Amino acid sequence: MKIAILGGSGFIGQKLTKALVEKGELRGEKIKQIALCDMVSPQTDFKAEFPITYKKFDITDIQSVGDVIEDDVDVIYHLASIVSGQAEADLELGYEVNLDGMRNLLARCVMLEKPPIVVFSSSIAVYSADTPQPIRDHFIRAPRSSYGTQKVICELLLNDYSRRGLIDGRGIRLPTITVRPGKPNAAASSFLSSIVREPLNGEKAICPVGEGYSHWFSSPRIIIRNIIHAAEIDGADLGNDRCIMLPGINASVKDILAALRNVAGQEVVELIQIEHDQKIKDIVETWVAELKPNRAYMLGFFEDTDFESIIKAYIEDEMS
Known part of the structure; x- marks a missing residue:
């Protein structure tokens, strides 16, 4: 089994x-x-019983993509993209990386010895908060961001190339992954990690939306289990639509603060200040907050139990 992870770093x-x-x-x-x-x-310096190699590449360069994907690869995890806020701020760059990059990958897959399994990281940004919630399987995709639009187009390409037998594709619509370690990034949803991560580290955090704002979350632990599982399920079980909404939990900012208070105390919660940012709100308020991923449950995907467990997992995995 040979695996390539695009966006592996x-x-x-x-x-x-x-x-x-x-x-x-x-x-x-x-x-x-x-x-x-x-x-x-x-x-990370990985220690494994098999070779782990680093290959520098540019997903916007079709030759570069061809150079790093070997002819006999079995599974390709496509995680490489620019995030929502950056894709909204730079229209051309967003389409060049998120859409043209997918086209370059598919062009390479056509040339391989056998059709590879391709696991594509899509997003719940393919949906719109304008539609009645909860969102159910096979609901219309109607994004209101350039990032979401790019993901929808990539999903359609994944389905078409799978229909033709050129790849064995699986698209997984990721919830917002919380809590991420490190520093805030350009994702519009970055604050949803910051309001937990920074206070736990004794630092102040800014929340650009009100306590009533709610969203669809998954922990890094569960996301990794689901990304692996996506490659292991039988492609025939997916039918014609190879793209799946993943399980998550619905939580509001108020819920997050309550969970943080229960885990770490009121003094930690007091480090969070709400300062409305209209640019951020204009993006994140178009995203759905509640989904009913029955198809994912039937296929054996996993979910978190509550937001307190997400916070505790972050403390165990990243702060220990």
Whole structure:
């Protein structure tokens, strides 16, 4: 089993690699090699019984994509993209990375020895908060952001190339992954990690939306389990629509503050200030907050129990 992870040096890419190293196999076969493909090298020094290589590449360059994906690759995890806020701020860059990058990957897949399994990280940004919630399986995708639009187009391409037998595609619509370690990034949803992470580290945090704002969340632990599971399910069970909304939990800012208070105390919660930011609100308020992913449950995907468990997992995994 040979695996390529596009965006392998990122937060999720490195956690996925660590989990695959511990697992040692995928789809019932021993892992022989993992190639981490990214613009920067990973920060983690993985110790595995098989080779883990770093390959520098640019997903916007079709030649570069061709150079890093070997002819006999079995599974490709496509995690490489620019985030929502950046895609909204720079229209051309968003389409160049998020859409043209997918086209470059698919062009390479057509040339491979056999159709690879391609797990594509999509997003709940493909939906719109204008529609009645909860959102159910097969509901119309009607994004109100450039990022969401780019993901929808990539989903359609994934379905079409799978229909033609050129790939065995699986698109997974990720909830907002919380809590992420490190510093805030350009994602419009970045504050949803910051309002937990910074106070736990004794630092002040700004929340750009009110306490009533609610969203759809998943922890890094569960996301990694679901990304791995996406490659292991039988493609035939997906039918014609290869894209799935993942399980998550619905929580408001008020719920997050209550969970943080229960885990870490009121003094930690007092480090959070609400300062409305209209640019952020204009993006995140178009996103859905509640979904009913029955199809994902039937396919064996996983979910968190509550937001307190998400906070505790962050403390155990990142602060210990």
